[in-house]
Amino acid sequence: MIASQDIVRCKGCHRPLRTAATIATGFGPICARRQHLVAAGYSSGQITDAIELVELGGVIHLRGTGDRRVYLTVGSKGVVHRTAITGQCNCHAGLIGKRCHHGAAVALYATSAASRTVRVAYPMPPATYIAAA
Ligand SMILES: [Zn+2]
Numbered sequence: 001m002i003a004s005q006d007i008v009r010c011k012g013c014h015r016p017l018r019t020a021a022t023i024a025t026g027f028g029p030i031c032a033r034r035q036h037l038v039a040a041g042y043s044s045g046q047i048t049d050a051i052e053l054v055e056l057g058g059v060i061h062l063r064g065t066g067d068r069r070v071y072l073t074v075g076s077k078g079v080v081h082r083t084a085i086t087g088q089c090n091c092h093a094g095l096i097g098k099r100c101h102h103g104a105a106v107a108l109y110a111t112s113a114a115s116r117t118v119r120v121a122y123p124m125p126p127a128t129y130i131a132a133a
């Protein structure tokens with residue numbers, strides 16, 4: 001039991017931290033991942049877009065394991081990109097060697113609880129079929 005004056009708040013979003021691990025780092029799980037992405041060179045706008053993409057279910061594990069993982073990421077206008085765990089991506093920015101929010105989304109997804117292996121029966125997200133109809 002924690003007395004109210006003992007609540008430790010996240011340095012990023014000021015939400016109360018509840019686990020020993022987050023209290024030790026000073027950041028909640030989402031902000032810790034955000035910090036990790038900032039360190040990897042993503043802008044805060046890209047990280048916000050990436051969080052949104054993951055929350056909307058726009059990242060799907062396509063194939064591969066470890067450093068060879070490849071994901072499908074849904075871009076604006078419903079275009080589907082292929083994004084590697086290493087951050088390489090076949091969107092416009094990715095093809096000219098720039099970091100894109102798809103890479104950040106994949107990094108987030110891979111480290112989040114949501115990534116617990118979900119078997120996907122579709123070669124592409126269902127939204128693609130709807131858009132093509
Ligand atoms: Zn936070």
Ligand SMILES: [Zn+2]
Nearest residue numbers: 089091100102
């Ligand atoms: Zn991209």
